[in-house]
Every structure is written in C-alpha cells, then in structure tokens.
Amino acid sequence: MSSYTPTDPRKVTTRSFAEMKARGEKIAMLTSYDYTMARLVDAAGMDAILVGDSAANVMAGYETTLPITLDEMIYHCRCVVRGVKRAMVVCDMPFGSYQGNSEVGLASAIRIMKEGGAQALKLEGGREIIDTVRRIIGSGIPVMGHLGLTPQSINSFGNYNVRAKEEAEAERLIEDALALEEAGCFSIVLEKVPAALAERVTKALTRAATIGIGAGAGCDGQVLVVQDMLGMNDGFKPKFLRRYAELAGVITDAVGSYVSDVKTSDFPSATEAY
Numbered sequence: 001m002s003s004y005t006p007t008d009p010r011k012v013t014t015r016s017f018a019e020m021k022a023r024g025e026k027i028a029m030l031t032s033y034d035y036t037m038a039r040l041v042d043a044a045g046m047d048a049i050l051v052g053d054s055a056a057n058v059m060a061g062y063e064t065t066l067p068i069t070l071d072e073m074i075y076h077c078r079c080v081v082r083g084v085k086r087a088m089v090v091c092d093m094p095f096g097s098y099q100g101n102s103e104v105g106l107a108s109a110i111r112i113m114k115e116g117g118a119q120a121l122k123l124e125g126g127r128e129i130i131d132t133v134r135r136i137i138g139s140g141i142p143v144m145g146h147l148g149l150t151p152q153s154i155n156s157f158g159n160y161n162v163r164a165k166e167e168a169e170a171e172r173l174i175e176d177a178l179a180l181e182e183a184g185c186f187s188i189v190l191e192k193v194p195a196a197l198a199e200r201v202t203k204a205l206t207r208a209a210t211i212g213i214g215a216g217a218g219c220d221g222q223v224l225v226v227q228d229m230l231g232m233n234d235g236f237k238p239k240f241l242r243r244y245a246e247l248a249g250v251i252t253d254a255v256g257s258y259v260s261d262v263k264t265s266d267f268p269s270a271t272e273a274y
C-alpha cells in the first residue's frame with residue numbers, strides 16, 4: 001500500500017495547476033462524491049478531486065448524468081469538502097443549471113460555491129457557453145472547461161463514442177479550447193478524443209492545463225471516476241480505464257462472509273460484545 005508524497009504539500013489552487021503545467025509535472029485528479037472516499041483520496045496525495053455529475057450514474061444509478069439536480073450536487077460537494085485537506089475540490093455544474101443564460105448560470109455557480117464549498121466549477125461546452133463562463137470567472141469563481149465527449153449532451157450525440165476524429169471537428173475543438181482559455185479557464189477536461197488531438201490542444205494552450213480521460217498521455221493531467229479505477233463497477237471496462245484494484249469482488253466476498261457469520265451465530269463472538 002502506498003500513498004504519494006506531493007512535491008508541494010500546500011493546498012492545491014489554480015496557481016498550482018499553472019505551475020504544474022509550466023514545470024511539466026502531471027496533475028492527478030479523481031472523482032469523489034462522499035466524505036469517506038474523499039478523505040482516502042486526499043490522503044493518498046491527489047492534486048484535485050472532482051465532484052462529478054457522474055454521481056448521477058455511480059451514486060444514484062441513473063443511466064445518464066442529466067437527472068442530478070443542483071441541490072444534489074451541492075450536497076455531494078459539501079460531503080467531499082469536509083474530507084479534504086490538500087486537494088483542490090472542483091464541482092460539476094449539473095445539466096440545466098447553466099445552459100439557459102449567463103444570469104441563471106452565475107446564480108447556480110454562486111450557490112455551489114457558497115453552499116457546497118467548492119474551490120472551482122466545471123462546465124461542459126465551448127463557445128456556445130462562453131458568455132456564462134466569462135460571467136462566472138468575472139465574479140471570481142475559477143472555471144474548468146470540458147470538451148470532447150460531453151455526457152450532458154448525450155441526447156444530441158446519441159452515443160458515448162470517441163469524439164473529434166474528423167479534422168473539421170478537431171479544428172472546432174481546438175477553437176473552443178482557445179476560446180475557453182482566453183475567457184480565463186484555468187483548466188480544461190478533454191474526454192474521449194484522439195491522443196494526437198489532445199496533445200495538440202495541450203501544446204496550443206499556454207495557461208490552461210488539460211486533464212484527459214480517454215485522451216492519451218499528452219495531456220497535462222488525468223482524471224478517472226474513482227469507483228471505476230477501484231474496480232467497483234464490475235461490468236464497466238472501457239479501453240481507457242486502468243483498474244488499480246478489484247474491489248467489487250473484495251466487497252461482495254466480505255459482505256457474504258458477514259451474512260454467513262450472522263446466519264451461523266459466529267458473529268458477534270463474546271469478545272465483540274459488551
């Protein structure tokens with residue numbers, strides 16, 4: 001068992017992201033949605049924790065990320081923040097909380113910062129949401145962009161395939177990334193795009209750090225969903241995922257042993273009673 005000792009033990013900020021990009025130090029990010037997991041992830045030396053709207057899938061069992069509400073994201077964010085000392089906590093703005101107009105977006109953003117305690121927010125999209133991004137950043141809230149596969153738009157795309165394989169779409173993605181950087185985003189998630197394109201974007205951006213998921217090694221950092229990399233989600237094994245544990249089996253075995261011990265009156269023993 002090992003935890004990573006960070007080069008810089010201080011609380012991670014947007015400035016730390018810029019410094020890590022500048023010195024070529026990779027940025028490690030994982031999702032978390034609750035206090036217990038966030039404590040463990042933070043203690044292992046994580047740079048950033050994403051309170052992802054993937055909570056809709058892994059915590060609530062929905063098929064898409066669309067149903068999760070602003071109140072639910074604020075709840076998850078508050079739980080995570082209480083468990084974290086060093087990592088930067090970034091919270092996803094859920095579907096419907098910012099797409100309407102920039103005034104709605106800013107009001108939602110302020111609620112997550114005030115009630116959830118996040119340090120930064122993540123929004124999906126490029127130039128189509130640039131006014132909202134500018135307005136949120138203008139009010140002093142750091143923003144992480146998210147391009148490529150954007151799960152909140154699954155109903156427009158119709159599938160979770162790799163994005164921007166064609167040059168025209170790749171060019172649009174680069175333009176979106178440059179627009180987000182120009183608007184002041186400190187970082188941009190690149191999800192499920194070809195590795196060569198992610199590397200091009202990473203090199204084109206001078207300030208915003210790219211964080212890849214299924215986007216190859218050329219990004220400034222990487223993010224995964226914590227339950228996926230811990231192997232808690234048995235049936236989910238896309239090409240980009242590396243499993244660092246197989247907890248589904250470990251948990252089912254342990255729980256099965258408990259059931260069996262209760263049934264046979266093996267638990268509790270005399271030493272486990274008062």
Ligand code: KIV
Nearest residue numbers: 031052053054189223
């Ligand atoms: O919600 C999430 O977990 C995400 C990551 C996959 C980047 O947006």
